[in-house]
Amino acid sequence: MKAFPGRHLGLVCLSSGLLVMTQLQGGLSKSFGQANLTPSLIKTRHEGLKAQGTLFVLEGSPFLIIAGTIHYFRVPREYWKDRLLKLQACGFNTVTMYIPWNLHEPKRNQYHFTQNLDLQIFIMMASQVGLWVILCPGPYIGSDLDLGGLPSWLLQDPNMKLRTTYKGFTKAMSHYFDELIPRIKSLQFKNGGPIIAMQVENEYGSYNMDKKYLQYVKKALVKRGIDVLLMTADGGQELSSGHLKKVLSTLRLKDINKKTYETLFSIQGHSPILMTVYTASNPDVWGLPRSILDPHMLMKDVHEMLNLQFSVNFHMFHGGTNFGFMGGARLAESFLPVVTSYDYGGLLTENGDYTPEYFTFQEFFTSYLELPKTELPESQPKIAYKSLTVTHFISLWDLIPHLKEPFRSFKPVTMENPNVNSGNGQSYGYILYETVIFNGGVLTSRNHVQDRGQVFLDKKFLGILDHTNSQVIIPRKNGYKEYMTLSILVENQGRLASGKNLNKERKGLTGDIYLNNSPLRKFQIFSLEMSVNFMKRGIPNIWKPAIYQPQFQGPAFFLAFMYVFNHPKDTFIKLEGWTKGVVFINGRNLGRYWNKGPQETLYLPAPWLRPGTNEVILFEEFKPGLQIQFSDNPELGVIA
Missing domain, CATH: 2.60.120.260 (Galactose-binding domain-like)
Structure with missing residues (x-):
């Protein structure tokens, strides 16, 4: 087995419980020197961030990336600077940020880059407080968002192949990049900005549906003027399939073992190691207990990685909140929608308060890297208002007559397809399907309710159709009634944020609903997006x-x-x-x-x-x- 130059190979067990091959060569030099490399102090800019041998260098000086992820779209704009100052004060030198396509282009050719989506302001704030920026522009970002941050209107195309070179996808992506990239191009390192690196897509090795796709995304970035170090990020088993030539492969701390490092060495030789996704936890989901890792093991991992000269990114340093319907879902043994809080076990709480772990890591980073301690911003005051x-x-039934004219369809149609929102369909929220029936019996969904449907008969609640229950009994009609109105109120609980089933993630009624094995027909459909x-x-x-x-x-x-x-x-x-x-x-x-x-x-x-x-x-x-x-x-x- 080949070794990294000047290092011996060994085995160390990180807190994930997985054996990893690491490079055991003693501690990181205290004179590493990256502490003074801040956006405000580097005036002459030529080289930018590079992978040189087994180290990163920035403008020719060794640079250890100590990064933390903050999602600007999950934090109120008024608190952006507070969160960035707290990141910098903890000893971090870089913020990693992801850009959600679905929030910036919620309707075709209607772009939002202001208020809480003004990413240029967030990037400039990062520079002002002394932080570098690693940018993940997508188009797919995952991030436990609905459809991984892809806009749902893409799914109006029945043949859509997300995250591939399918023309319907690349055409939409190109229009989006034409709007997005000019806004960030001037903020790159060589132009005097804080952006030192950019990620090509996100963990594509686990998807890997089109071998030409990553190269296409890379070219789309470069031809629009992106000129910083490009990276990919993948877990252990997907490293090879997510790799691009002349693009630095970085790692996600998941399924990493000895073979991971052998693979990394074989595909890109002697290179610095960046743990792009070092995660402290998983997002919480409805119906299960919270999930947080042991902070003592977290510190053990980070200490070990720095001793081995690994750069690291805390995902998440600060999670924030899934405001509105932005949260997605996970698929394990069952469908698991993400809760509203995106606390994520970060070093800052959901509302930006310091955790005990924050102070532990601040002490560690400032001591280990010989950084001056910075005065900490005060936490926001909180109050329990009067009940x-x-x-x-x-009542919803009283509101229905006042809504816009319903969409009428012979068969059920998915949430994405009604002619609402200027032809863009419905992205989030609830959708109400109504039809007339003439008798009772067994109502069967055959897994065509995505994700949770409340069934009503003449406005009376009967039961739930969802991922675990596919039948509801409909009472027989009273003798004096000619017909009954059957209503199914379906909630989109969040499209999957990852996995190979993204192309199937349509919501509402995704197929026929059967009464006594006969498909129901003639629906009127009300959009309840609650914008x-x-x-x-x-x-x-x-x-x-x-x-x-x-x-x-x-x-x-x-x-x-x-x-x-x-x-x-x-x-x-x-x-x-x-x-x-x-x-x-x-x-x-x-x-x-x-x-x-x-x-x-x-x-x-x-x-x-x-x-x-x-x-x-x-x-x-x-x-x-x-x-x-x-x-x-x-x-x-x-x-x-």
């Missing part, structure tokens, strides 16, 4: 006074008013007694709640509140609670 009482409600515009201006003034009735069942919208004094503070909404639904603050979608846990509170950042009266609306699917409570601490569930 609210619901004042009004609207900001709808929540702010679309709900008509048909609210009814909410006198709490224990027998009342959803689905319905519930209204309360929250008074805040001059300086709003961060808080956490606690929904004891409520069942399942979504919270809107001043028309903005805060995220999902569900009493099955593990998450018990929703983070409400102060910038979402305004002095004076704030409107709080809950869309509750089943049974509402008596009040809306608040806490000054997050409650994210029991740790497994």
